[in-house]
Amino acid sequence: MNYFTILKLSQYDGIRKQEFDDSNALPIRLNNRLKQQKHPPMKIAIMYTIFAVISTIANIWSQDISFRIYQGSYALWLAIFVGTAVGLVVKYGLDKRYIFKYQTTSIAHGSKTFYLYTLMGLFTTVIFWGFEYTFDAVYQTAEMRYLGGVIGLAIGYFVKYQLDKRFVFK
Template identity: 55%
Template sequence: MLFATTRLATVYAVLALIATAANIGAQDLFVRAWSGPYAIALSVIVGTGVGLVVKYVLDKRYIFRFRANNAAHDLQTFFLYTVMGLVTTVIFWGFEFGFEHLFHTSTMRYVGGIIGLAFGYVAKYHLDKRFVFGARAA
């Protein structure tokens, strides 16, 4: 039991790192490509969207071993996954924009984002296990 729990936590952490890299990478690419109005806010939204899709695909396959019955079922599950993500996005954005406000550098904004994502992903696992993937959860 301890081995299974440790293995699950390790896999989840690795997948969270992949999704975090996708999120922060998308943000960085966006601000390099767009320096217009609201560049930072838009980059965070783009990164959040990229990270959400990457994390959903990885979680449903490797953490919850979820198989949708059809495309409509998958879309419904993704919708619930996204709703649970709204709660954790507040945590993530709070850290990222808080670090931006305090330090005024992109590096520290990304550090805040990484910290916020780490806290958010811990909460998200428990929300997803209970409300999204239900009895199929690990």
């Protein structure tokens, strides 16, 4: 089936539908929108929370490993960066597949989607880093630094879901 051979455009429940020469299959973009509507809002919130917890654990675990490997100057910033990178990749994979049920059409489309996801994450990362760094500066203990990180991640994930829904997985 060739998804790029468009015969005509028509309306389908207020969303554009593309009809193809060899079937009435919906194009990937419409298919992505319809898949997003399958889960009720409460189920999405629960799944998103579970995935945020998984990503948070991956983030904090990666930071801990980073601190065990390197304890020199800028160890805190290196650990935060490593944890953020690991958390980003884990969360992107889970969100794309299970929350937004989004399919990319090509490597270029996938790269653009990951770029937008990362760009939206930059804003929320500032929230996370701000809380973690502030807790570290105020309390000067690893436990409080991680607590600040968890609080920052929780707030950041809430904001990120809203941004991703509106700008990335549309």
